[in-house]
Amino acid sequence: MAKQYDVLFRLLLIGDSGVGKTCLLCRFTDNEFHSSHISTIGVDFKMKTIEVDGIKVRIQIWDWLSTAGTQRGQERYQTITKQYYRRAQGIFLVYDISSERSYQHIMKWVSDVDEYAPEGVQKILIGNKADEEQKRQVGREQGQQLAKEYGMDFYETSACTNLNIKESFTRLTELVLQAHRKELDGLRTRASNELVLAELEEDESKPEGPVNSSKSCWC
Amino acid sequence: MDQSVAIQETLAEGEYCIIAVQGVLCEGDSRQSRLLGLVRYRLEHGGQEYALFLYMHRRMAITGDDVSLDQIVPVSRDFTLEEVSPDGEVYILGLISGFLCAGSDVTVQLNTAELNLVFQLPFGSHTRMFLQEVARACPGLDPETPNPEFLWLSRYRCTEPEPPPPGWNSALGTWTGCARIGGGGSYLDDLRPNGKGLLVDQNSRGHDKPDNLLTRQTKSRSEMNDMIRCSTITVSDKAHILSMQKFGLRDTIVKSHLMQKEEDYTNIQNFRFFVGTYNVNGQSPKECLRPWLSHSTQAPDVYCVGFQELDLSKEAFFFHDTPKEEEWFKVVSESLHPDAKYAKVKLIRLVGIMLLLYVKQEHAAHVSEVEAETVGTGIMGRMGNKGGVAIRFQFHNTSICVVNSHLAAHTEEYERRNQDYKDICSRMQFCQVDPSLPPLTISKHDVILWLGDLNYRIEELDVEKVKKLIEEKAFQTLHAYDQLKIQVAAKAVFEGFTEGELTFQPTYKYDTGSDEWDTSEKCRAPAWCDRILWKGKNITQLSYQSHMALKTSDHKPVSSEFDIGVRVKDEDLYRKTLEEIVRSLDKMENANIPSVSLSKREFCFQDVKYMQLQVESFTILNGQVPCQFEFINKPDEESYCKPWLNVNPSRGFLLPESSIEIELEVFVNKTMATKLNSGEDKIEDILVLHLDRGKDYFLSVSGNYLPGCFGTPIHTLCYMREPILDLPLETVRELTLMPLCTEDGGSQLEKPMEIPKELWMMVDYLYRNAVQQEDLFQQPGLRLEFEKIRDSLDTGMIDTLDILSINNHSVAEALLLFLESLPEPVICYSAYHNCLECSGNYTASKQVISTLPTFHRNVFYYLMAFLQELLKNSEKNHLDQNILASIFGSLLLRNPAGHQKLEMAEKKKAQEFIHQFLCNSL
Ligand SMILES: Nc1nc2c(ncn2[C@@H]2O[C@H](COP(=O)(O)OP(=O)(O)OP(=O)(O)O)[C@@H](O)[C@H]2O)c(=O)[nH]1
């Protein structure tokens, strides 16, 4: 069990009200799904630890109220919510495949991200509720197309059937890790638990070689 | 949420925040939140020192910007942090200054020579862990460890320290936070009274001068308030990846869970171990060792090979160096089983006692945490001519310790041998990978293999008898006289160990180069000096024998082979178990994020009117985690809510599953009325309810304001021929925003009235009913009646006042309130200074009044005429010019600089100014 260096990231879920942000989060962290919709009015977060590339990553996932969409007076929340963008290293842009409108709004969300989020923030596009095939209003290709336009990865997910949840969270984490490769490499070169093995190999190659005089206590 | 991360960001290189906990600092009546971080500093020459860093912080600290250093308490020898019982004499908990102090909190007392602080820490395992870590950090009383010096803390000292107060003579003091911390520190600086820093305050801590203490506390409380005021949601937009050695604690938890669940993900798998011991009597290797090391058909997986008396020379004894080590290592390496390739794991030697550990090459990757140690028990109980060496390692998931010992010689010295064994057991200590864990001892291993020249002899029988029994191969009979067997049976040594049956003849003492018993003068009795014992589960001995073929020494080598069941990790199961543990930890952590439910989140205040309090309430119901809540400022705003709103209480503490009722109060006064009338402001706000270490909740407040004459400009009212409430909102808005011009500009509008009708209504009422009223303008009105007056003014129901026969004092007060609420006073701000200048000169004063805008001038003369009318009845109403001048002076003449306290001289002049108009004809 080699000692690893851990990192902490903050990821943010955004998208219209009702697209399933809170459900995605619950499915990912607690493996639970609730079919009722209780609109998130505020800012909520959960922690999750995953291992990517042998690095233990602790992610703090922020779920918050949607400022676009149908809710009354939501522009008023905008000044507050934009502040939360600043903390994020990765952002999930979520729409609902059974809502054309939520898909259309992704553009607006992207422009918010561009405006408020820190530079170099990683984004990923999510078409949620993929289980609702009969109610589908947004084609898979449309999602792919949009993702391509913005240079994002794309997943269709279902919080309900647990489709692509782990995959998409892991992917975004990977992207964030990659974007911060430099800082991480600095950490990783310091990892040093291969000593035992190195010594073994050396001895094997030349068993007659000089042997370290053993440490002993003369006292 | 691990807040040590935030602290770490503020620390310098070499400093490491081991653990942090958020607590409440209790001083007298004051309760302030503090983040306590235990910080370790590694000294250059080895060793480490600790200090407790106390931070002020903004709610949940995520980055270094969220914390600001308050003070540092070095963990010195006189440092103690102890739990005190909450109902003890020290502190009585209760509802103090808005904090409901939890009975279940852990109250701790921090003591050093200089200070004494009391904290309340949240109940739970995290706090326990924190206290344990702090206890571990304490230097203890061992005189051998040097006194910590805390030189590293000097960087935190203020650059210009205050002169030390009397009694401040200890080197180990309290350091206070200076402007060192970037970002976070600066706002603190601003708060410091006269920029002197907190040091001044802190130093007074040790002294019991009560007044001194008092000022300190009040000061720091106001600082605290200010800090809360200036908090914003923004944390920082700066970097993000945190190297998380700080999650070491979590690692430890994961590890211990993994240990507990080991059986879930490991299988027992047998490995062949070869264990050999050979006292070589100082000889160099002369023959191949294969007959001893490779006698079986199957190649062992692990070799543990021990030697004694490797080198008997003085050089070896005194200088530790011997060429024999390499000679024997080489011949052993060459004599290992030819069917397999082996890797040396470790070699350890103490003078003549040497132990070698090899594993098959393919097992090398599964050997870890290899440590080797030696214990000398020879001359003076320390020297290495006798004693033991040991190698411990982790093989797959099983911990193994191999010991090679050479115990005291001579037949009668068996008790000495027992003692040597005990000394080796107690003094052999291995470092752990995690330096914070206590060192391992031999007994803490799953498998212990003990080999060596234990030197136990055969007692009671004479040499001849022994030799005879050996000849008869009556080993069992002979074994009954074996000291080791007897001592083990008496539980004097090797408790819990097992030894296989002795089916071979004693391995000592032979004439070197032969199989003949010792023929020297001493003619030693044969003995089973060389032995192999084991302790642990799943160990099967396959063979236990001596090897007569080797003739280099006066001992024969002994070997034993074992099948040892080792716990081998099933990678899939392991991953699953690990994931489960991590998931459950995450779950626990998430469950520990404070969370509440709110009985209501949207609040609508209908028809809010001037000076009419409306209250709505809701309940915050806490979840399972004790939490502190607070309404916080929105970005770029100075207060957590609009001025017409108030939240009560706006912060507090909640025990698990407890609840608290919060009241939202809406109250519009003169400072806000105009903007609400004009629509520049609305009854609309969002409140951010923040939980410490947790979520934010947004509450929305909405409603509508009913415009009224209070707070409406004079000229606007003059243009409102209709009652204000009969006008469309749009018209009110437009008229309110209409600029005040000296010339009558609203030509396109309906012809304005000379004075506001609302003013006329009040004055007329007083004129008709109150000219003889005693104490007019000096008695307070009735609040309820004020509302009626306001409503009848705003709806134009003139008769209402008469019908209800409203109290004269209420109307008089309404009149004063009306004048006070005017956004532009009757004598316009621009004329204020002129008026003061010419007060005393009536002509000049009248001249100034003539420059006022028409409506204002009208109002002024109208009021003066009314007041003169009142003075005519002064016999009845007891009013005089001075009283009226003083009341109206401050209402009609207002300093444009705002609500600052007027200087007496200025007030006097304003009075004088009005006074002229009361005693002269208008
Ligand atoms: N069929 C299906 N329903 C889903 C899925 N994910 C979420 N839902 C449902 O969609 C509704 C809204 O889900 P939430 O997760 O509360 O939506 P949200 O995006 O958090 O909404 P706001 O908090 O208002 O911004 C709920 O009734 C969920 O049960 C999914 O993958 N499939």
Ligand SMILES: [Mg+2]
């Ligand atoms: Mg939600």
